[in-house]
Amino acid sequence: MSVSVQEADFDAGAEIAALSAGRDDVGAVASFTGLVRADKPADAGADARVGADAPPTVQAMTLEHYPGMTEKALEAIVDEARGRWDIYGVRVIHRVGRLVPGDRIVFVAVASAHRGEAFAACEFIMDYLKTRAPFWKKEETPQGGRWVDARESDDHAAGRWDAGK
Amino acid sequence: MNIKILFFAGLREALGTGSASLELPAGIATVGALRDHLAARGEAWTALATTKNLRSAVNQQMVGAEAAVKAGDEVAFFPPVTGG
Numbered sequence: 001m002s003v004s005v006q007e008a009d010f011d012a013g014a015e016i017a018a019l020s021a022g023r024d025d026v027g028a029v030a031s032f033t034g035l036v037r038a039d040k041p042a043d044a045g046a047d048a049r050v051g052a053d054a055p056p057t058v059q060a061m062t063l064e065h066y067p068g069m070t071e072k073a074l075e076a077i078v079d080e081a082r083g084r085w086d087i088y089g090v091r092v093i094h095r096v097g098r099l100v101p102g103d104r105i106v107f108v109a110v111a112s113a114h115r116g117e118a119f120a121a122c123e124f125i126m127d128y129l130k131t132r133a134p135f136w137k138k139e140e141t142p143q144g145g146r147w148v149d150a151r152e153s154d155d156h157a158a159g160r161w162d163a164g165k
Numbered sequence: 166m167n168i169k170i171l172f173f174a175g176l177r178e179a180l181g182t183g184s185a186s187l188e189l190p191a192g193i194a195t196v197g198a199l200r201d202h203l204a205a206r207g208e209a210w211t212a213l214a215t216t217k218n219l220r221s222a223v224n225q226q227m228v229g230a231e232a233a234v235k236a237g238d239e240v241a242f243f244p245p246v247t248g249g
Contacts, residue, residue: 034249063248064173064174064177065248066171066173066222066225066241066243068225069222069225069226069241072225072226073225073227094248094249105249106248106249126249129248129249130246130248130249131246132227132246133246133248133249134173134222134241134243134246134248135246135247135248135249136173136174136175136243136244136246136247136248137247137248138174147174147175147244147247148247149245149247150218150244150245150246150247154249
């Protein structure tokens with residue numbers, strides 16, 4: 001099972017170990033773990049306290065997804081990565097439900113013979129996940145709930161992989 | 166046979182429902198036409214017309230407004246995705 005969408009936390013170390021367990025051809029495992037961050041408000045202006053004094057703006061967030069389509073979209077992204085690079089194993093975990101700052105939210109790991117393919121495929125999967133997998137974040141802040149806006153920089157990051165194709 | 170329509174995230178909240186089922190009206194053959202048809206119901210449904218960069222899927226595949234819809238399909242409308 002290379003793709004999981006779940007409420008439960010995950011053990012990144014165990015997932016990484018599993019990708020090379022029982023085989024001797026894996027020379028590289030690259031992984032990415034995304035965490036919930038307590039962002040400062042972008043619009044707080046001059047009144048914003050900074051550094052350790054700054055109040056956490058994002059108190060929690062809730063991840064919504066499209067059951068069925070989300071898993072299919074993640075599997076399609078993994079298939080696309082397998083077509084582009086010679087990779088031996090992939091693990092993608094995305095959590096849903098309510099999470100607080102510091103919680104793990106997403107995990108991608110790729111096993112390959114060499115680091116170049118493992119790094120590239122891992123970053124590719126994250127970039128595509130950001131723009132193609134149906135998840136939505138709603139943040140809880142002192143000012144109330146707000147749906148996170150999609151970022152153009154994420155579209156740009158995903159688009160890089162299409163350049164020259 | 167009816168068409169099943171799903172809504173997610175901010176759009177779901179604006180509409181006050183996560184799903185709808187209706188008989189596909191005559192002359193509605195694309196995702197874009199279905200969106201316009203629903204938005205024309207007025208009141209909360211206008212969120213389908215006003216949501217910025219609204220995305221759509223047919224049978225769990227991301228598609229554009231020109232994609233065909235037919236009875237029995239599962240159609241979804243949602244804002245741009247923000248996972249990861």
